[in-house]
Amino acid sequence: MAMRAVLLAGVAALLLGAAGSGAWWELMPGADDAAAADVEPPLPIPPVPPRIAQGDQYESCLAMLPTDPEGAQALAETWQTAGGGDAADHCLALARIELGDPEEGAMMLEKIAATSRGPAAARATIYGQATQAWLMTGDAGRAFAAATLALSLSSEDPDLLIDRSVAAGSLERWQDAVDDLTHALEEDPHRPDAMVLRGSAWRHLGQLDLAEDDIARALTMDPENPEGLLERGIIRQRRNDAAGARADWEHAIALAPDSPTADLAQQNLALLEAGPDRH
Numbered sequence: 001m002a003m004r005a006v007l008l009a010g011v012a013a014l015l016l017g018a019a020g021s022g023a024w025w026e027l028m029p030g031a032d033d034a035a036a037a038d039v040e041p042p043l044p045i046p047p048v049p050p051r052i053a054q055g056d057q058y059e060s061c062l063a064m065l066p067t068d069p070e071g072a073q074a075l076a077e078t079w080q081t082a083g084g085g086d087a088a089d090h091c092l093a094l095a096r097i098e099l100g101d102p103e104e105g106a107m108m109l110e111k112i113a114a115t116s117r118g119p120a121a122a123r124a125t126i127y128g129q130a131t132q133a134w135l136m137t138g139d140a141g142r143a144f145a146a147a148t149l150a151l152s153l154s155s156e157d158p159d160l161l162i163d164r165s166v167a168a169g170s171l172e173r174w175q176d177a178v179d180d181l182t183h184a185l186e187e188d189p190h191r192p193d194a195m196v197l198r199g200s201a202w203r204h205l206g207q208l209d210l211a212e213d214d215i216a217r218a219l220t221m222d223p224e225n226p227e228g229l230l231e232r233g234i235i236r237q238r239r240n241d242a243a244g245a246r247a248d249w250e251h252a253i254a255l256a257p258d259s260p261t262a263d264l265a266q267q268n269l270a271l272l273e274a275g276p277d278r279h
Contacts, residue, residue, distance in 0.1 A: 052090050
């Protein structure tokens, strides 16, 4: 879960959206909104189990990714020519993503997941990584398809369900997002990230009472959740509580000052100061 949280943190924050635009998908990477150009989702770190393969060389290659992706790529390429199989292919795909080519990395990951004879759970994890890489490119359709393949192998995995909900939201498929997030929360009720995303989806469906309830529950679980505070501020602004919205957005910025969430909160504060004609 830690790998997925780091990889999707920026994307999920972007999907929460700005109060002024009211549209989380507009701030996905590659969208036309000029503000989005300054918000880069973080790159991935090595995967958590289940692994697609075993072995010290595999673990060493994965361990290099955060600090020396060029070295990991070189190691994986050499190992690949020596018959490294799925392990070498997997490390190379993640290195390509880490080095700034998530599209190539996503295609490589999908090929590994489709052709590997590894355990179903491990193949599902790799499809999940492809989902995240496609989200980084802004291709929500490919992300949704990869997540669906992942769930065909591991249908009860809450992380995979959350991943697909993110893709669904960026496609404006809000009810699909709600359905996946509800399923994820049935599997693991202690997920404030899923609760915040479902609250945002409810808001886009015009269900402010349900959105407010989900955000309240998320912040009860994690009172200093920046994304939850961002979303609660949007809901408060919609309910004409400008002071409450300002307080939430300022708190979100203080908690995560160098994050996409803080950037969105700052944009919302600027819109709030500009007056109702700008919302």
